[in-house]
Amino acid sequence: MAATADPALSTSLTPSDRVAVIAGGGELPRELVRGLTAAGHAPFVVIVGDEDPSGLTGGEYTVLHVEEYGRLLPVLRAARATHVVMAGSVSRRPRLRAIRFSVGLLKLLPQIVWALGRGDDALLRTIVGHIEAAGMKVLGSHQILPDLLADKGALTRVRPSASIQPGIAAAFQAARAIGALDIGQAAVAVGRRVVALEGVEGTAAMLARVGDLRASGRISMAGGVLVKCAKPGQELRADLPTIGPDTVVDAHAAGLSGIAVEAGRTIILRQGDVVENADRLGLFVVGLDGSGR
Amino acid sequence: MAATADPALSTSLTPSDRVAVIAGGGELPRELVRGLTAAGHAPFVVIVGDEDPSGLTGGEYTVLHVEEYGRLLPVLRAARATHVVMAGSVSRRPRLRAIRFSVGLLKLLPQIVWALGRGDDALLRTIVGHIEAAGMKVLGSHQILPDLLADKGALTRVRPSASIQPGIAAAFQAARAIGALDIGQAAVAVGRRVVALEGVEGTAAMLARVGDLRASGRISMAGGVLVKCAKPGQELRADLPTIGPDTVVDAHAAGLSGIAVEAGRTIILRQGDVVENADRLGLFVVGLDGSGR
Structure with a gap:
């Protein structure tokens, strides 16, 4: 890892790309937002409800509680995101009873319920699958900021x-x-x-x-x-x-x-x-x- | 498991056998002492220091702190134990600096230090080895009280x-x-x-x-x-x-x-x-x- 105050931004993004950061808790989403903004890629930020939004609300953003998962894809589409990066911890899992149901979500529900019962990786793979099936590319934080x-x-x-x-x-x-x-x-x-x-x-x-x-x-x-x-x-x-x-x-x-x-x-x-x-x-x-x- | 208030005592013990119970915390050593006493095998109890001695001091007993491990074999020999059972939890590991050294212990020390760095099983195997090398038979609690x-x-x-x-x-x-x-x-x-x-x-x-x-x-x-x-x-x-x-x-x-x-x-x-x-x-x-x- 190169020790640098100004971390290198991956060259895989082009100026026409629009990156959405799904921001959980902790510092990683803030580093991503800072790095993307510094490189001229003003990101759209989806702040996971219950997590601290400070440092994330400088540009365009929306807040989504974990029970509103059904709104994630429509929100990403409305923001015209081409790339999505999920970063930071999500400190609680959705309460199934509190989920707001929609037609789109009902189709996804069996996979979500299955993934909720498994480990984090199963859940994250399910979410990655949903986003990519909707035509957006999912990147890892390290693909945007390789110095991490x-x-x-x-x-x-x-x-x-x-x-x-x-x-x-x-x-x-x-x-x-x-x-x-x-x-x-x-x-x-x-x-x-x-x-x-x-x-x-x-x-x-x-x-x-x-x-x-x-x-x-x-x-x-x-x-x-x-x-x-x-x-x-x-x-x-x-x-x-x-x-x-x-x-x-x-x-x-x-x-x-x-x-x-x-x-x-x-x-x-x-x-x-x-x-x-x-x-x-x-x-x-x-x-x-x-x-x- | 047979549901019984008077648990069956293993028949592997003869009247001339002398059982020592190395008693850590919890109820298991108490059940063993009760079961052995009820069957006429008044045990000798080695109470591990720091653990609650109640229910263990009815017959012959001694208290040994974990740092006094070097006294264990002499104590068991003095009690003329033929069989040894280790039961109950030991809530802390010995502080090496507080161990009282003796010639006998110095010989065992490399194994003990090795085992202390490993998991519980490594430590218990080392202790079992020491006791059996001294000519006593180590039994499991379940070999004395099979109903457990x-x-x-x-x-x-x-x-x-x-x-x-x-x-x-x-x-x-x-x-x-x-x-x-x-x-x-x-x-x-x-x-x-x-x-x-x-x-x-x-x-x-x-x-x-x-x-x-x-x-x-x-x-x-x-x-x-x-x-x-x-x-x-x-x-x-x-x-x-x-x-x-x-x-x-x-x-x-x-x-x-x-x-x-x-x-x-x-x-x-x-x-x-x-x-x-x-x-x-x-x-x-x-x-x-x-x-x-």
Whole structure:
């Protein structure tokens, strides 16, 4: 990853393209909106209801609650979107009873109900399928801002020690295994022992749990590592594993020595701040290849 | 499993045998002490320090903190134990710096340090190895009280519906996968989606997390199931997955419809109370065969 304040914009967009950003929570949608706007591609923003809209309402936008999924395609069509990028976390799933039904949605409903019962990846693949069937192209955030992806190797002054490698390997294996089951993308190892696995609670809540376990004596060894990696066969256009400056602070608070992510398939938000936080707190941040090294 | 107030005692013990119970937290060590005492095999109890000693101090006993592991074999030898059973949870791992060193312990230390860095199963196998190398026989709780093991089929008035079977299958697969990595033994599925995996926090904390996720809207569907199963190749003489009356209450509080456990390899504590709680709260409790059915 090139360290730059002005991230490179993918050249795959032409001036006539109209990009819609479906914006969940977190910083990623804001980075996309900033990057697209800076490159002259003023995006249309669909703010997922319940998520913080700040930084997203500078241009054209609309707010859509998760129960209004049936309006998504009409809204995208009305905005004449040619490309769609989904970015950021959606902190809750739709309440089926609260969904507003329309003829269009009724046709999609069986797939949605099926996907809601499965993991995130199944749900995201269903949404990608609906958008592409409507003639728009779905891009991943990293296809718009290639600099977001983690490179291989250490970003930080501190590098992972030899003694932490078995922990990295164990957590990588565990994160891959639960990814294969479409459950989560992250695991924490202390020593060679995997102590926590990510379910739907997300990485921050998992790290808080590790801190609690350490405070209570259930984890007796010092240090440890957070590993995030993509799911095998992951839908790369949505829900790539992501870390940011807060992840570093949370990992430090949980008593960990560092963070390892899968290079090329993990997004690092605000890399400058990630490195600054890590260097200040004495943590390593390292990109691993697909075999976890 | 035979429903009985007076659980059958395994016939593998002879009157000259002397059983030591290494008693962690929870009810299992108490059931063992009661069952052995009722059958005339007054046990010697090693109470793991920090755990509640009530119900364990009726006969001969000693208290050993986890840092005093080096005293375990001398204590067992002094009590002339011929058989040892380890039962109950140990809520924290030893702090290496607080361990009291002895010549005997120094010899064992490399193995202990190795095992402490791994999962519970590695640690328990190491302890079993030490005890058996000292000439004592290690038994599983279920070998002393065979009625503790779950039978196949529903124990409760409510039976799992056909619609919950995909969730049971998904959580069983997930629990097996993390068991294969010696991380945990339990998973929760809501719909067909696995939402939580057990790390070192234990089943009760995982169920509390599921309740929180539901309250916050991160889990939108009603119902769900807790599945517990043994690890593939599990050391059956220690740390079999266990449920008890509190597990039923916790599962209900998390909004789940029921509990599925692996028959023959899961311990059900106080089965009468488990069934009573489940029937009162409308949950199912079912034993699955090794393929998760």
